[in-house]
Amino acid sequence: MDGRDWKKFLIPYEQAVEELKVKFKTLRSELKTREQYSPIEFVTGRVKRISSILEKAKRLSVPMEQLETGIEDIAGIRIMCQFVEDIERLAEIIRAREDMTVLYVKDYINNKKPSGYRSYHIIVEFPVQTALGMKRVLAEIQLRTLAMNFWATIEHSLNYKYRQSLPEEVVNRLSKAAEAAYLLDQEMSSIRHEIMEAQELFEDMSNIVNKLMDGIQQLYFYHRVREAAHFQLRFNELWDSNDVWLLKELSNQVDEAISRAKKST
Structure with missing residues (x-):
């Protein structure tokens, strides 16, 4: 570990998370006022823990001096939607915004991970005005349905328990649960109206x-x-x-x- 001041290092990311949460909560309120419906159900955010940053840097072989560009989810926003269609619409809204720059997306809904994980990740560059001036930081915006989020939360907890080495039986059961969550989303979409x-x-x-x-x-x-x-x-x-x-x-x-x-x- 280098001798960096982690508290100062994380300040721009903490600011980015807070500002992004406000922006998306405001967007939710505006859409409900204008259209009586918003694709945003609720918004959460977090800054990655130092231990998680170091673990990911080690796993991806990211040098310590390249953390700001090599780890894209130090600042993370999660937006929950009711329907898969809401995710598609919200992704379009985010791409059209001028207060952040979309760098690329990871579509794990149409291209699920082998584990069964489904989510839509948008990597953005977001400018924050700090005491030292303007700084552009990377942030990951995850768009999920409530069913996707439920499954992902359980999988994350189990991976933590088994230190990323899940027993085969648990892997199989998680895979079945992922398909059940996917079918639930499909069923909800069929009666969305x-x-x-x-x-x-x-x-x-x-x-x-x-x-x-x-x-x-x-x-x-x-x-x-x-x-x-x-x-x-x-x-x-x-x-x-x-x-x-x-x-x-x-x-x-x-x-x-x-x-x-x-x-x-």
Whole structure:
């Protein structure tokens, strides 16, 4: 091991992970606002541990002075998607971005690893502004479905336990599990439209309920106690019916009552 200051060495990578997480979480919120659906389910990130960096450098025969270019996943972002189709769309969005440069991709979805591992890796060059000036660092963005991630997490844990030398029986069982996860993704894709419709309906219901509760609270604020109590009773009656359209109509009535209350003050 060289005598480098690892804490300082990792600062740009830590900054890159934090900034990339914010960017993709913001992208998720924007897409949901604009399109009511986002291919991003959730985002995580990490900086590789020093021990893992050294182990990978040794395995790949990367000289210590070439870590910044030889180890591409010191900064890592993982984005979970519901469907394989979401991964394809998200990859296109990332390629089109101007705040990072895509260097190359590793498509382990269409070209799975012998172990059964499936994921889509995008290696990007990302600029971070440090106290010493702008620095471009490599980062790996992994795109996975929830099923792919579940399998990969289990495989990683087992490889750690057996120090990369899995017993043949475990390898065979993992391979079968990988195929089961793949079939699950295929099945989910076949009913993707129905799932998305159900999720949008749930989101609509949630937004309407929030709006109604806020509106009723506003009526209390304007001392329209009788009206507020009436709308609350009506909401309680409709809640069990799960009828979005009737709740929307009630929400419009609350809006009109608020408008009248404002005019009379």
